[in-house]
Amino acid sequence: MNTAVDTLIIGGGPAGLTAASFCAKPSIVLEQCASPSRKLLATGGGRCNLTHEGPVLAMAPLFGEASRFVLPALHAFPPEAICEFFHKRGMQTVVEADGCVFPASQKASDVRDVLIHAAQEARATIQCGVRVERFILEPEKGTGLQRIVSVPTSAGTFSPRWVVLAAGGQSYPELGSDGSGFALARSAGLEVSPPVPALAGLIIPAEWVVALSGLLCEQGAIRIDSKGASKKPQQGPILFTHKGISGPPALALSGEINARLLAEKEVTIRVSFRSDRSVNDWMALFSQWRQKHGNRSFHNLLSGELPRALAVALCRASGLEEVVVARAGKKELQALAMFCAECPLTVTGTEGWGRAMLTRGGVALKELNAQTLAARRISNLTCIGEVVDVDAPCGGYNLTWAFASGFLAAHAINSVDSSSRQ
Numbered sequence: 001m002n003t004a005v006d007t008l009i010i011g012g013g014p015a016g017l018t019a020a021s022f023c024a025k026p027s028i029v030l031e032q033c034a035s036p037s038r039k040l041l042a043t044g045g046g047r048c049n050l051t052h053e054g055p056v057l058a059m060a061p062l063f064g065e066a067s068r069f070v071l072p073a074l075h076a077f078p079p080e081a082i083c084e085f086f087h088k089r090g091m092q093t094v095v096e097a098d099g100c101v102f103p104a105s106q107k108a109s110d111v112r113d114v115l116i117h118a119a120q121e122a123r124a125t126i127q128c129g130v131r132v133e134r135f136i137l138e139p140e141k142g143t144g145l146q147r148i149v150s151v152p153t154s155a156g157t158f159s160p161r162w163v164v165l166a167a168g169g170q171s172y173p174e175l176g177s178d179g180s181g182f183a184l185a186r187s188a189g190l191e192v193s194p195p196v197p198a199l200a201g202l203i204i205p206a207e208w209v210v211a212l213s214g215l216l217c218e219q220g221a222i223r224i225d226s227k228g229a230s231k232k233p234q235q236g237p238i239l240f241t242h243k244g245i246s247g248p249p250a251l252a253l254s255g256e257i258n259a260r261l262l263a264e265k266e267v268t269i270r271v272s273f274r275s276d277r278s279v280n281d282w283m284a285l286f287s288q289w290r291q292k293h294g295n296r297s298f299h300n301l302l303s304g305e306l307p308r309a310l311a312v313a314l315c316r317a318s319g320l321e322e323v324v325v326a327r328a329g330k331k332e333l334q335a336l337a338m339f340c341a342e343c344p345l346t347v348t349g350t351e352g353w354g355r356a357m358l359t360r361g362g363v364a365l366k367e368l369n370a371q372t373l374a375a376r377r378i379s380n381l382t383c384i385g386e387v388v389d390v391d392a393p394c395g396g397y398n399l400t401w402a403f404a405s406g407f408l409a410a411h412a413i414n415s416v417d418s419s420s421r422q
Helices: 014-022 040-046 056-076 079-088 108-121 180-187 248-261 279-292 298-302 308-318 330-342 397-421
Strands: 002-010 027-031 093-095 100-103 125-128 136-139 146-153 156-165 192-198 216-224 234-240 244-246 267-272 343-347 358-363 381-383
Touching: 002 014, 002 146, 014 027, 014 108, 014 397, 027 156, 040 108, 056 397, 079 093, 079 100, 079 108, 079 397, 100 108, 108 125, 156 180, 156 397, 180 192, 180 358, 192 248, 216 248, 234 248, 244 248, 248 267, 248 358, 267 330, 279 330, 298 308, 298 330, 308 330, 330 343, 381 397
Parallel strands: 002 027, 002 156, 027 125, 156 381
Antiparallel strands: 093 100, 136 146, 146 156, 192 358, 216 234, 216 267, 234 244, 267 343
């Protein structure tokens, strides 16, 4: 069976459903899972941090090298417009102290339901349990471009005017993001930057780190200590795990670390267990202790500044485990200050696709027009959401990109159709 369709949207996640919600003509959404947006239900611990309050120009730099590329989409559908989209459909939102926006109900399912209903109101047909096999392209006369003329799937073949690739990344494959979107992009001749897990815990083989599993440092900071890496650390709680460390700073850097690990065996990071103190600050504190508490042991005093088990571990690593303050040597004091403020740790990997919350990599940005997200070499293909090489830290930014890219793609398709009728 060959089905003609105006817009064929591949992927029923937040990006694909948003695109369907704004398409001026009826669309068909193909989702390979049994139901749409299964991965969305797991975001934010089931609460769904759907966007982040604040100006677009403040948000864009968080997308790193893609910061300029994402601006047209973010301007087209900024956080306030995203919230208004949900408000108009009966779902209220709340803004937490850190700027993260959640549904007032604290239920990710409400976000999903709004997206499904909005797509259906726009006359979209959602077909689940359908796997797309490949794209069949032909040269387009007079343009020098290729055009997708046929899309074979497990539910038959589709002949679309427009194709929107919104098949997601490769994280949490059991929820639908299994990398199949990258295979489809390659079948169309698009370059795909190597996908690696992002927003995943870091694997650190140091025994003392693993021994602290379950310990939390509330005011931590981490930076990558490699050539070309930002000197500005990621700040937030640091959680020790049975494999290494996790928490927002570790998750935020995991994508870049994985990208570096493609060429390097290991990556060094620098960890501060109190982001408000430098090496000099710690040395000044140690000097005060020498004057006031000379007969006390270092690990007991440090336990007032850091979790006790961590304090003991850092004192042991510095040679000060059983040393009273008055007898500490300058070399050992400098080592302890460095361990507290700039602790070097070797990362050999991250938790894999089954634990990563996001994908770093995807359709290369040079393949797409940032103003429309249309493929430069294929006249009727647009790529949106996580299938594109765009990622950001936790905080609602990645869902903001999903919604904004879906809106921009639909708007661009509508504009072409509108101009062709005039």
